[in-house]
Amino acid sequence: MRVLCAFPEAMPSSNSRPPACLTPVALFLALLLHLSLSSQAGDRRPLPVDRVPGLKEKTLILLDVSTKNPVRTVNENFLSLQLDPSIIHDGWLDFLSSKRLVTLARGLSPAFLRFGGKRTDFLQFQNLRNPAKSRGGPGPDYYLKNYEDDIVRSDVALDKQKGCKIAQHPDVMLELQREKAAQMHLVLLKEQFSNTYSNLILTARSLDKLYNFADCSGLHLIFALNALCRNPNNSWNSSSALSLLKYSASKKYNISWELGNEPNNYRTMHGRAVNGSQLGKDYIQLKSLLQPIRIYSRASLYGPNIGRPRKNVIALLDGFMKVAGSTVDAVTWQHCYIDGRVVKVMDFLKTRLLDTLSDQIRKIQKVVNTYTPGKKIWLEGVVTTSAGGTNNLSDSYAAGFLWLNTLGMLANQGIDVVIRHSFFDHGYNHLVDQNFNPLPMPSGYKGMLTSCAGNGDGLHGSYAVILLLTDLLSIILPGYLLRCIRCYQVVLASCWYLLLSMGITVAPY
Secondary structure, eight states, X not given: OEEEEEEXXXXXXXXXXXXGGGHHHHHHHHXXXXXXXXXXXXXXXXXXXXXXXXXXXXXXXXXXXXXXSOSOOOOTTOEEEEEOTHHHHSSGGGGTTBHHHHHHHHTTOSEEEEEOSGGGGGEEEEOXXXXXXXXXXXXXXXXXXXXXXXXXXXXXXXXXXXXXXXXXXXXXXXXXXXXXXXXXXHHHHHHHHHTOOOOEEEEHHHHHHHHHHHXXXXXXXXXXEOOOOBOTTSOBOOHHXXXXXXXXXXXXXXEEEEEOSOGGGHHHHHSOOOOHHHHXXXXXXXXXXXXXXXXXXXXXXXXXXXXXXXXHHHHHHHHHXXXXXTTOSEEEEEEEEEOTTXXXXXXXXXXXXXXXXXXXXXXXXXXXXXXXXXXXXXXXXXXXESTTOOTTTTTXXXXXXXHHHHHHHHXXXXXXXXXXXXXXXXXXXXXXXXXXXXXXXXXXXXXXXXXHTTTOSSEESOOHHHHHHHHHHXXXXXXXXXXXXXXXXXXXXXXXXXXXXXXXXXXXO
């Protein structure tokens, strides 16, 4: 297959929609794709290209693509999601039963759903149905209690296919929740910038809601346990984790497990460091807790979820792999491209920035292959900008460059799974906003369209052209990126305008 692309001078803005002048290019690419698929397999002649009036051409690139043999075959859960524990703090966990939210998440299945983030290591499990009643004070289920019983009685229904609890929340309840979340957002920001985090209580009822959301959405839950519960000798205190494991087993919840989040930051966050060998012993201890529990005797275990692989982080990973490399089913790490406090729109176009991911992959692979050759590697928690993202940038068209680069590079270099942080309610890096609407940006829609092309549960329209074009180019283009960064601009704009011109919409009911 041969595809001809004309690349204009225009640079992307931070708006969610690309420049209007690229509409003809989108239609042109759609025509080329249609003609190339209907032509004979042996016909390799380039198609004639007519100059589009009003479009200033800069470069002409010929992509000669062989579709006979795949370079890599990725995991069916390659594109997965993350939920941050902060949804306990601001109350949104109680709304995961929303029909609209569940339908949007179903469109992204099959996938993993990792429940974890910076507040993972401040999470305590209490096997109480409602701590507000037992303690006489506010708890995770206390807010909006006057509405909750009505919702349980009248609006929670059983899904005919899976027996899921799905709710239609009254508008007044959602409005009150948004007001509460806005107030709590200030508290969460203060914790983030001061790097001091308060403890979170996860009740049995909250865990039920979390699992119900994952199960009804067709997502496999990965639960990150608190690794900062420490004994005086710095070994892991597993009492809270064991209580959670026993409760989950009693409910027959199918969950995979993880221990901690970015252990390389523990000294900064908690004043107590945990080295790689000690963390490895903690994972072996967790494995020993899982094995006697029948439902979890073969449960998957992932880790150590380190941060950016600098020198001290690589040393931690080395110590961990030496002790517990064979204990985990996949080795995980996190990646953030830019500091969200100082980012500018033009930063999203820097090839030097895009190259940082490739360098990190090589560093991780080198350590992993030293101890466990062939062990699966996951990028578990990827964001474009740190500090919760940047308004009108992380949630905009401009961020699509880094996202497509991430997907293509990881697939090409054999990374098994990439987990997007976050699906819902996390700064400006999330895919769905507090009105339960998917953000209108390529990074969100790309994942959704790819996963939903053959699924269509609540999503309407013909996705075949979009699916083929975006998946094909997300694998092909990284090799050409250093020579033609504007290729991404045209591809993203083209896919976006194809979506609009074909009348494809997301209908989450």
